[in-house]
Amino acid sequence: MAAFDAEPFLAGLTTRPGVYRMLGDAGTVLYVGKARNLKARVTAYFRASGLTAKTMALVAKVRDIQVTVTSSETEALLLEQSLIKTERPPYNVVLRDDKSYPYIHLTEHPYPRLAFHRGARKEGRYFGPFPSAAAVRDSLNILQKLFGIRPCEDGFFKNRSRPCLQHQIDRCTAPCVGLVDRERYAEDVRLAVMFLEGKSQDVLAEFKAKMEAAAESLEFERAARYRDQIAHLRRVQENQYVHGAGGDVDIFGIAPDYEGAQGVSSSEASAGGGAGAQVCIQGLFVRDGRLLGHRTWFPKNELAMSGGEMLFAFLSQYYLGTGNREIPKSVIASASMAESDLLANALS
Structure with a gap:
């Protein structure tokens, strides 16, 4: 395909919110993005300076751009994640389905x-x-x-x-x-x-009552069994306890791959960025005040995004692009996300 002629395309582009799809040779989808202002966002890819090497490499491969106008930025975010799930573009953060x-x-x-x-x-x-x-x-x-x-x-x-x-x-x-x-x-x-x-506290109370009743009935072997269950349950509570008042929350932290992120400054490293670096994202999942478990992902940062941008892309895909994901009452992220309100609206 011929090189993409950006100037006439940008001249006629709308300023409304929507989704853009960057296509390469043979119509392959390279990248899917969303924007509050399509004209401003897409134009930024073709400016003369200020782009990262990875972004310039993406733009050099673009042969066409297709846009879909939406009624709001939230609708654009939902459509973006749906397209990422379907198309699985190489320059997007794509999670296993x-x-x-x-x-x-x-x-x-x-x-x-x-x-x-x-x-x-x-x-x-x-x-x-x-x-x-x-x-x-x-x-x-x-x-x-x-x-x-x-x-x-x-x-x-x-x-x-x-x-x-x-x-x-x-x-x-x-x-x-x-x-x-x-x-x-x-x-x-x-x-x-x-x-x-x-309701582990209620279970503990019942174990205690049963142990005392068994002891009063002189069933000491049974009372000892309840005593052992109480001791084990307390150890479990110590390992899983987060907050006695309960609550559902997902917690996500991000860190760069220091070996792969050559030339990453200390500020970029603390934010989780770095050109082309693979990052580590760790999730902790709390339900009813109890730590349910954790999980680790290693997505590639193909466009040298900051930690906040990377977390936004990851969380959008995690909650909106991978099926019927359970959404907790709160989500905590280690890096500040400029569009956190947009994601919150999409999840509510």
Whole structure:
């Protein structure tokens, strides 16, 4: 294709908000962006000076620009993220399409099981989504230690004639061979559900009451079992505690790849920028005052954006461009974002 003639195109460009798509050879989408003022934003790519080397490399590849006018900048942001998800342009921040998030699944069964689940939902109750598979497995490990809920498949459950290793290491009460009655098991499931709902303080209070009742009845072995559960639950609370009053918040921090960001100044490094650098973005996820888990991403900073610009692009894609993402009450970012109000409006 012939080189892009920017002057006549810019002369007729509207000043309204919208989305622009930069196309390369054979119509390949190189970059998708949004603007409050399309004319001003697109014109900035063709100024004589002040562009980074990466941006100039992008502009040199442009053979055509297509624009879509929208009624507001918020609508432009939503359309931009939809197009990024569909087109996956090389110069945009593009996240892997997480079509299926991990959950904890409580099955419908006389003796329900708690299990890792990803994909289409079946019967039962689901808790999540969790930020990663590791966060689900950590939670399942805690639940087994605290409540002894079985992890085995129903087919395995039906064909047991003696307790398995999970019972031997005190991670299952062995309902498969009748070592726990249905009423007692249902009580353990109820407490496990309370824990998953963020009500660990209520679970702790019930454990204490049960321990005291067992001691008064001279059931010292049972009281000791509750004592051990209380101690373990307190350790879990210490590791996961964020704020006793509860609350849902996602927290994101950004840092550059210092080895890859040659020539990055100290101010750029602290902001998370650097020409062509790969950056690290860390997310922490808190639900009901409890740290649910964390996750790390390593997107490339193809256009040498600042830390705030990179976080804005990342969070826009994370919440708006990757399906039915759970949106918390608050999102905290480590770098200031000039368009934070725009993103807040799009998420509300």
